[in-house]
Amino acid sequence: MLEGVKHIILVLSGKGGVGKSTVSTQIALTLVEKGCKVGLLDVDLCGPSIPYLLQLEGKDVHQSDEGWVPVYTDEKQNLAVMSIGFLLNNRNNAVVWRGPKKTSMVKQFLTDVSWGELDYLIIDTPPGTSDEHITVMENLKNVKCDGAVIVTTPQLVSIEDVRKEITFCKKTGIPIIGLIENMSGFVCPSCTNCTNIFSKGGGETLATISNIKHLGSIPIDPRVGQLLGRACVNELPDSPSAKVFNQIVDKVIQVAV
């Protein structure tokens, strides 16, 4: 049930492993730090990593008269989370479903979860453009979706990959909020120097060529991978990553008004 949700933001990526779930989680946690009520929906049925990233593995979702009750990360209920991972006994149990079953599960996630009043719902999608994406788009037709953020990495900064995502958004009528380049440079844990292992400025160039907004470039920072449920902006406030997450979320808030 999305009636009480003010803003919906999709997180897309052309390929797996670019840090899309990490970015979705940190966007959600940063919004909470800024005083928003947030939902995070993991529709990656084959690789649901949100329960792990938020240290919510083993938590149960249950049915109420209003629908499925999401898992909350804190007593104040500022972050509500729903993932297929909560319905699996073991994180390593992959969901091997055919299209129609996947489609019906994603549909249920969008229609049967009792999100309540939310300022933002962040939807973490699987990599590429699959059945799950099409189902998400179809079910968002009647509600306002503010748009999509596309996550990529410097070594994968291939115009083709991002272009596929852009084409998908155009075909399905989803506005593109902007591009996030993740794993851009390496922050040394000893001295916090940032070294550009791959090319620099690729994300910005790609955004310019594709005529979309560059939201920010997040460096590789081993500490970011270990945050597990804690907001980077809170835990590592002076880190380059925290500055970029703040900047990204401010830009997202500006678009989604």
Ligand SMILES: Nc1ncnc2c1ncn2[C@@H]1O[C@H](COP(=O)(O)OP(=O)(O)OP(=O)(O)O)[C@@H](O)[C@H]1O
């Ligand atoms: N900026 C970063 N700095 C350090 N580690 C990162 C960063 N971003 C992501 N990671 C790490 O990279 C790995 C992949 O990240 P994540 O699971 O978020 O990717 P994904 O794109 O969602 O993958 P998939 O779509 O295949 O599930 C994780 O171990 C995560 O901790």
Ligand code: SF4
């Ligand atoms: S200064 Fe260079 S070599 Fe020394 S810890 Fe930092 S990144 Fe590593």
